[in-house]
């Protein structure tokens with residue numbers, strides 16, 4: 001019971017915001033219409049049940065006029081039923097797509113808010129495969145919540161209406177055993193109740209493991225898909241390393257989990273279906289067996305017998321809601337658990353800075369970037385880099401060096417504000433524009449022009465300017481292909497991608513440019529040309545580079561090294577380097 005309450009609380013937390021959103025009137029209106037139609041359908045079922053009694057009584061009494069009249073009545077009821085069923089489904093689907101659109105936009109917004117998506121990955125917590133959660137789980141949540149919610153409502157209303165009918169019929173057809181009437185008020189209702197409760201309890205007992213199995217199935221499927229995508233993304237490396245057989249082994253192992261779990265689902269479902277099918281079949285005959293003695297003793301008419309059968313069926317159906325909906329309920333619960341995990345993970349990643357000691361990146365009044373008592377940790381809390389009273393002044397050119405793995409890139413991540421683990425303060429001049437250029441720049445799939453100016457929107461920088469920047473970085477051939485669609489990270493060499501990365505920097509003209517081995521794949525003369533280009537085009541910009549090549553010294557005014565001090569690397573030594581002008 002506690003579990004059900006907790007699950008319903010989560011459903012409410014996930015579902016309610018849509019009905020309070022800017023689309024609330026459409027959402028509420030559609031929901032109200034769908035509910036009204038669901039109730040109207042129950043009302044028609046009640047009318048059909050009463051019709052059935054009259055119809056079979058007319059047949060039993062050989063009354064042709066009544067028979068024909070009842071046929072017309074049935075046609076009217078059937079027509080209304082069909083119209084309601086069609087529009088209930090249509091409006092339900094309409095509500096589904098609006099709700100899903102809102103929920104998807106909401107989750108995308110939360111996931112891509114600041115660097116939440118990156119922090120979720122860093123924290124490595126429960127939300128595996130967020131892509132699955134935003135696509136399939138959102139879709140299933142909306143669909144199943146409506147189906148199950150409306151099914152439950154319809155069951156309750158059906159139950160209430162048919163219990164009244166069945167109660168009345170119980171008076172007409174009392175329990176008749178060996179020629180004796182045994183009067184138990186509403187005995188047909190009690191029979192249906194006992195039958196359904198037994199069924200529900202047994203179904204839960206047999207089907208409970210399905211909840212977890214379904215959850216696992218979705219996870220294994222998503223893992224398998226994700227690994228296939230990784231192979232596709234890294235296909236060149238895999239081909240070069242001849243890693244196909246390792247990949248096949250890995251993929252088949254993951255697919256093995258899908259299969260293994262599926263067998264467990266199959267065996268459980270087989271047992272559950274054997275029970276639910278027998279249960280539904282028995283339910284067809286059960287009411288007739290119960291009232292047949294009264295009928296054969298001529299205490300009730302054929303119409304009463306038939307109506308009892310169908311009313312019992314309706315009550316029993318309504319009460320057995322959980323029996324028939326068990327599989328979907330199990331799936332629904334795993335969808336809810338996954339969306340809940342996703343929401344938790346998003347909010348924990350978003351509030352990591354508010355709860356734990358974290359690095360604070362704040363706008364400062366000074367014109368320089370200042371690191372104060374900064375301690376950068378790994379996600380597990382191990383200290384990595386420390387820096388205190390370290391200042392990067394405007395228009396300075398700083399080269400950061402240090403052994404591989406000492407934490408240079410992580411320090412840049414902290415300055416960019418995406419690495420919260422640690423302590424201390426990083427003051428960034430107010431309104432200063434920072435830009436990070438990594439060793440492997442990211443280019444979204446699409447037109448080259450848009451990939452270069454990313455993350456600016458299409459058209460915000462004119463094609464002439466983009467072409468000029470591409471020519472300046474030594475890629476005049478690409479300057480003519482700005483409108484061409486492509487997967488540029490795959491099509492260009494790493495050196496070419498790095499040139500494009502610097503073209504992007506030229507176009508965005510940041511105040512502070514951080515180059516993390518951003519030219520490491522270029523030959524030294526090209527690297528020198530690009531550094532000279534940056535000095536010429538962005539004379540006011542501060543440039544902080546990470547690099548291992550000694551030739552880079554010539555383009556920086558200050559060199560700082562990460563020096564090992566016990567377990568940690570300290571940002572320190574400031575040996576002077578040659579004046580940049582002398583090196584040109």
Ligand SMILES: Nc1ncnc2c1ncn2[C@@H]1O[C@H](COP(=O)(O)OP(=O)(O)OP(=O)(O)O)[C@@H](O)[C@H]1O
Nearest residue numbers: 122378379384402403404405406407408409410411
């Ligand atoms: N997301 C992460 N989770 C756990 N450890 C990490 C993570 N990112 C980086 N590290 C660890 O932090 C350390 C510093 O990594 P970083 O990339 O900052 O080094 P670096 O000095 O830039 O190295 P290189 O010169 O080789 O590029 C490494 O030991 C690395 O394994």
